[in-house]
Amino acid sequence: MSDILQRLKNSVANLDTEGTQKACVEALESGIxxxxxxxxxxxxxxKIVGEKYEAGExxxxxxxxxxxxxxxxxxxxxxxxxxxxxxxxxxVAIGTVKGDLHDVGKNLVATxxxxxxxxxxxLGVDVPAEKFIGAIREREPDILAMSTLLTTTMTGMDxxxxxxxxxxxxxxxxxxxxxxxITPEYAKKIGADAAAKDAVxxxxxxxxxxxx
Amino acid sequence: xxxxxxxxxxxxxxxxFYPWDVYATEDKVDEWGRTLRxxxxxxxxxxFPIKRPEDIDSYEPxxxxxxxxxxxxxxxxxxxxxxxxxxxxxxxxxxxxxxxxGLSTFLKDxxxxxxxxxxxxxIATNFEVEVAKELVDAGADIIMVxxxxxxxxxxxxxxxxxxxxxxxxxxxxxxxxKRCGVPVVLHSDGNITSILDDLSRTELDxxxxxxxxxxxIPGEIKKKYPRLxxxxxxxxxxxxxxxxRKEIEEEIRNTINTAxxxxxxxxxxxxxxxxxxxxxxVEIMINAIRKFGRYPID
Numbered sequence: 001m002s003d004i005l006q007r008l009k010n011s012v013a014n015l016d017t018e019g020t021q022k023a024c025v026e027a028l029e030s031g032i033x034x035x036x037x038x039x040x041x042x043x044x045x046x047k048i049v050g051e052k053y054e055a056g057e058x059x060x061x062x063x064x065x066x067x068x069x070x071x072x073x074x075x076x077x078x079x080x081x082x083x084x085x086x087x088x089x090x091x092v093a094i095g096t097v098k099g100d101l102h103d104v105g106k107n108l109v110a111t112x113x114x115x116x117x118x119x120x121x122x123l124g125v126d127v128p129a130e131k132f133i134g135a136i137r138e139r140e141p142d143i144l145a146m147s148t149l150l151t152t153t154m155t156g157m158d159x160x161x162x163x164x165x166x167x168x169x170x171x172x173x174x175x176x177x178x179x180x181x182i183t184p185e186y187a188k189k190i191g192a193d194a195a196a197k198d199a200v201x202x203x204x205x206x207x208x209x210x211x212x
Numbered sequence: 213x214x215x216x217x218x219x220x221x222x223x224x225x226x227x228x229f230y231p232w233d234v235y236a237t238e239d240k241v242d243e244w245g246r247t248l249r250x251x252x253x254x255x256x257x258x259x260f261p262i263k264r265p266e267d268i269d270s271y272e273p274x275x276x277x278x279x280x281x282x283x284x285x286x287x288x289x290x291x292x293x294x295x296x297x298x299x300x301x302x303x304x305x306x307x308x309x310x311x312x313x314g315l316s317t318f319l320k321d322x323x324x325x326x327x328x329x330x331x332x333x334x335i336a337t338n339f340e341v342e343v344a345k346e347l348v349d350a351g352a353d354i355i356m357v358x359x360x361x362x363x364x365x366x367x368x369x370x371x372x373x374x375x376x377x378x379x380x381x382x383x384x385x386x387x388x389x390k391r392c393g394v395p396v397v398l399h400s401d402g403n404i405t406s407i408l409d410d411l412s413r414t415e416l417d418x419x420x421x422x423x424x425x426x427x428x429i430p431g432e433i434k435k436k437y438p439r440l441x442x443x444x445x446x447x448x449x450x451x452x453x454x455x456x457r458k459e460i461e462e463e464i465r466n467t468i469n470t471a472x473x474x475x476x477x478x479x480x481x482x483x484x485x486x487x488x489x490x491x492x493x494v495e496i497m498i499n500a501i502r503k504f505g506r507y508p509i510d
Binding site: 058 | 315
């Protein structure tokens, strides 16, 4: 059993789609719970991927590829996963702010968050403030995550945070922002709780928040 | 605009990109089959022609020749070609290639469909090489090869993949332009520090944009790769849109002091000036470049 989990971990870490899918099938056949195959197999592989990225061994293409490998594995496990088995470590609503269609970074953060055990509501791109507010009301996320690539649209993040304050929702969520022009100074200036320099750091920050 | 700001270089495009219409209200499909969507002040590709790997077998790239490629260069040459250097722009191998598939899909293709990725890169390279020749024939004095290899924190793909897939094709583009007798500048956004050694060993004459916020620092590049001219450098993510007069002037003075001595520094904004930049800041930038950028610089 531990051999299959080990292979699940390694095949995700090595970006091996076929190996991951094969190990997922074997996990199901040998009676390993799908939840365990995720949490003690693939998710641990994703953790290694994140570490390799931070160490400069992996690059953006490897992160995107790892997310794909994980998705391919989930396709096999998902039909057998019971909702009640899944231990959600937190809930995140995420989107690219209004006026911006860039979604490579945002999608990557969403996938890596899911892999880390978060329930993610992806609001898509070009998301207006009212849609972020609506998602906080309906989904009650622990964390609101906003992304942008452009300087012309980063002020939209400020508008969303102001709106959370006006509607009394600010204290209900932690807010994390990211994207090329985003700095920790900017996060501080507009009242966000954190700025992430990349997808791996974003996930690390969100996980740390949920442990508090 | 060029007259008002007394720019030394005038950019004349080859019209290979797309119908760039910021007032468009509907999605548009361009000659490559890419779908362009305008949102707010910006536009982005949202649809890509090669959806399934087998689509490449029937894919017809656009015609690199024809008057529309050279119209702007010919016009600029005729009207201001005596006083100004005309810089025209082609892409490198990567951008048109990923724009056939979508960026995330292309980055996965490197692993899942490597031969498809190479075919896309060849389509792009073959096209750009021909357009570059046309542009030089029409009178371009400098060619900028635009191909973004980095994001804010690093490369889009591993340096090894870049060396295997991109570098040989990029060299082909550079060499063809050099054989035409004009200087070549590479534009690549983001943190490309891990491939600068490779780039410095090509026949490239210059680099753009030099984003210090991505660790590509003009003063350091000057020390390490003195042969490479530096084009751009003025920060458009922080300084130009949000900086005070003092901050803009300080950045420019610092860059000139660290990267300007002996020549090889062509200053301006790193990239297209975005619509959030106050006009006053553009004036402050130009005046500061003129004021501090006088030789001799020690």
